[in-house]
Amino acid sequence: xxxxAQESFGIYHSDDVINVTLEFDAQVADRAERLVFxxxxxxxxxxxxxxxxxxxxxxxxxxLHEVLHPDWLGHVKVLGPSSLIRELGEFLRITQKKxxxx
Numbered sequence: 001x002x003x004x005a006q007e008s009f010g011i012y013h014s015d016d017v018i019n020v021t022l023e024f025d026a027q028v029a030d031r032a033e034r035l036v037f038x039x040x041x042x043x044x045x046x047x048x049x050x051x052x053x054x055x056x057x058x059x060x061x062x063x064l065h066e067v068l069h070p071d072w073l074g075h076v077k078v079l080g081p082s083s084l085i086r087e088l089g090e091f092l093r094i095t096q097k098k099x100x101x102x
Contacts (some may be wrong), residue, residue: 008048021079022067024051028075037066052079064088 024032026049033043038055048051057063064087067076078085096102 009038012036012089015060017056017058018060018079018081018086019056020054020084022053022055024072025075026050028072030078031071031102032049060084061091064091 023046029045029049029051030071032051032053033045037053037058040057041053041055043054044052063084065076066072078088093102
């Protein structure tokens with residue numbers, strides 16, 4: 001049960017396990033570095049001060065909500081996988097359309 005629960009990002013658990021790579025700008029890297037986003041995460045500081053975070057999890061929608069959290073908004077980039085980048089794009093397109101911003 002513990003291993004099963006550790007696969008999830010949050011409580012959602014019905015999609016595939018993916019390998020995620022996030023890059024936090026140097027402006028927010030210190031704060032992001034202090035957090036554990038997921039038990040599987042690996043962190044690496046880049047020469048420009050940015051923080052690379054890699055993790056393996058399920059729960060893509062909850063992960064996207066974390067990426068869009070006000071603390072990181074405009075300061076984090078999803079580098080992969082491409083399926084998660086597409087899912088983020090679709091989320092943003094739907095949101096823009098709903099609010100008449102497209």
